[in-house]
Amino acid sequence: xxxxxxxxxxxxxxxxxxxxxxxxxxxxxxxxxxxxxxxxxxxxxxxxxxxxxxxxxxxxxxxxxxxxxxxxxxxxxxxxxxxxxxxxxxxxxxxxxxxxxxxxxxxxxxxxxxxxxxxxxxxxxxxxxxxxxxxxxxxxxxxxxxxxxxxxxxxxxxxxxxxxxxxxxxxxxxxxxxxxxxxxxxxxxxxxxxxxxxxxxxxxxxxxxxxxxxxxxxxxxxxxxxxxxxxxxxxxxxxxxxxxxxxxxxxxxxxxxxxxxxxxxxxxxxxxxxxxxxxxxxxxxxxxxxxxxxxxxxxxxxxxxxxxxxxxxxxxxxxxxxxxxx
Numbered sequence: 001x002x003x004x005x006x007x008x009x010x011x012x013x014x015x016x017x018x019x020x021x022x023x024x025x026x027x028x029x030x031x032x033x034x035x036x037x038x039x040x041x042x043x044x045x046x047x048x049x050x051x052x053x054x055x056x057x058x059x060x061x062x063x064x065x066x067x068x069x070x071x072x073x074x075x076x077x078x079x080x081x082x083x084x085x086x087x088x089x090x091x092x093x094x095x096x097x098x099x100x101x102x103x104x105x106x107x108x109x110x111x112x113x114x115x116x117x118x119x120x121x122x123x124x125x126x127x128x129x130x131x132x133x134x135x136x137x138x139x140x141x142x143x144x145x146x147x148x149x150x151x152x153x154x155x156x157x158x159x160x161x162x163x164x165x166x167x168x169x170x171x172x173x174x175x176x177x178x179x180x181x182x183x184x185x186x187x188x189x190x191x192x193x194x195x196x197x198x199x200x201x202x203x204x205x206x207x208x209x210x211x212x213x214x215x216x217x218x219x220x221x222x223x224x225x226x227x228x229x230x231x232x233x234x235x236x237x238x239x240x241x242x243x244x245x246x247x248x249x250x251x252x253x254x255x256x257x258x259x260x261x262x263x264x265x266x267x268x269x270x271x272x273x274x275x276x277x278x279x280x281x282x283x284x285x286x287x288x289x290x291x292x293x294x295x296x297x298x299x300x301x302x303x304x305x306x307x308x309x310x311x312x313x314x315x316x317x318x319x320x321x322x323x324x325x326x
Contacts, residue, residue, distance in 0.1 A: 004085035005032075005035050005084060006083050007035055007086075007087070008040060008059070008078065008086045008102075008104070009024050009037070012040065012042040012061055012094065012095050013092075014254065015044075015257070016257040019153065019257040020151050020260075021039070021136060024087060024137070026151075026152050027140060030146075031144070031147070037054060037055055038058070038059060040059040040061065040074070040098070041058065041059075043060050043062040043064060052154050053154060059074065059078065059081075060074075074098060075102070078098055079102060083104045085105075085107075086102050086106070086109075087107075087108045088110070089139065090109075091110045091113050092113065096116065097115060099119070105120075106120050106121070106143065107119045108140065109121075109122060109123075110122065111124055111125070121143070123138050127277050128278075129276050131279075131282070132278045133148065133150070133282070135278065150282050151260055155239050155262065159234070159237045159239075163233070163237055166204065166227075167241075170200070171245055172203050172247050173204045173205075173249070174190060174248075174249045174250075176207070176214070178252070178253040180304030181304065181305065182300065182304040183251050183253055184251050185251060185269045186316045189319065191222050192321045193324060194224060195223045201246065203225075204241065205228045205229060206229055206230060206241070207230035209230070210231075211231065212230040216230075229241075238255070239262045240262070242259055242262060242264040246326075248267070249324065250268055251268070251270075252268060252269070256281050257279075257281075259281060260282040263283050265285035266286055267286075269319060269324075270288065272298060272299055272304045272315050273299050274290070274298070275288050277299070287324075287325050289323050289324055293315075
């Protein structure tokens with residue numbers, strides 16, 4: 001078979017999933033630097049690829065502008081690009097329709113997708129202890145031997161310059177929130193950690209604009225000076241700041257994957273979820289922290305819940321700050 005030269009990767013899920021899918025871009029580019037690589041993401045995640053050195057284009061599915069009308073608009077865009085090969089790392093129906101109607105001669109994706117019948121290469125997606133980057137890698141190894149890569153993002157010189165003013169002395173970053181409540185270490189635990197960090201260092205709280213209020217409550221209750229930067233940085237600016245921190249403390253959430261993508265030191269705290277699901281940190285300096293108690297209710301789900309199903313939240317409360325490196 002002729003090697004594909006016009007390639008699209010689809011990942012329309014959460015930010016962290018998109019970041020992990022960048023490992024595919026790295027693997028394909030290393031093997032075929034002449035290939036035209038594009039990526040399709042949902043609105044809000046496209047900023048991850050500003051100034052990316054070898055992506056031809058970013059196709060954006062804006063679900064908020066009418067889910068189905070926008071879907072058909074995106075499908076028409078994909079068809080017009082005449083991709084040779086589509087790699088669908090998303091497992092659900094919306095992306096399956098896109099691949100089914102894409103016109104691509106080669107499609108790789110997961111059997112869990114309802115439209116997997118249209119794929120030329122359909123693989124299982126199982127939570128079998130492998131990392132998600134390894135599971136995604138199998139989608140491209142169906143067409144050849146590609147070297148497994150780590151996810152990677154490319155903050156620009158302007159991104160680094162924009163955070164330089166905050167790097168006048170050693171600092172830590174903390175991303176204390178998550179979309180899912182049970183993935184979040186308890187706020188009073190974060191406050192304990194902040195108060196235990198060396199007083200001669202800076203501490204920055206990071207998050208999206210809708211995390212600003214939660215971060216502000218944590219900052220106000222701390223006994224030391226903390227800078228709430230939630231919503232003030234772009235994703236790539238946050239990654240630039242994280243890259244030079246003494247340590248970045250995160251939940252099992254998108255900031256962990258930002259660290260992996262710039263090889264920043266990271267301590268990932270797992271509450272209701274477990275690293276064996278395959279979404280753990282990949283930085284060279286990575287630490288995974290989880291309860292030492294044998295809880296028969298953990299994990300209580302792949303994504304987490306909006307409250308502890310048991311009411312005690314022991315998977316968070318039993319993690320002590322003494323377990324975390326500084």
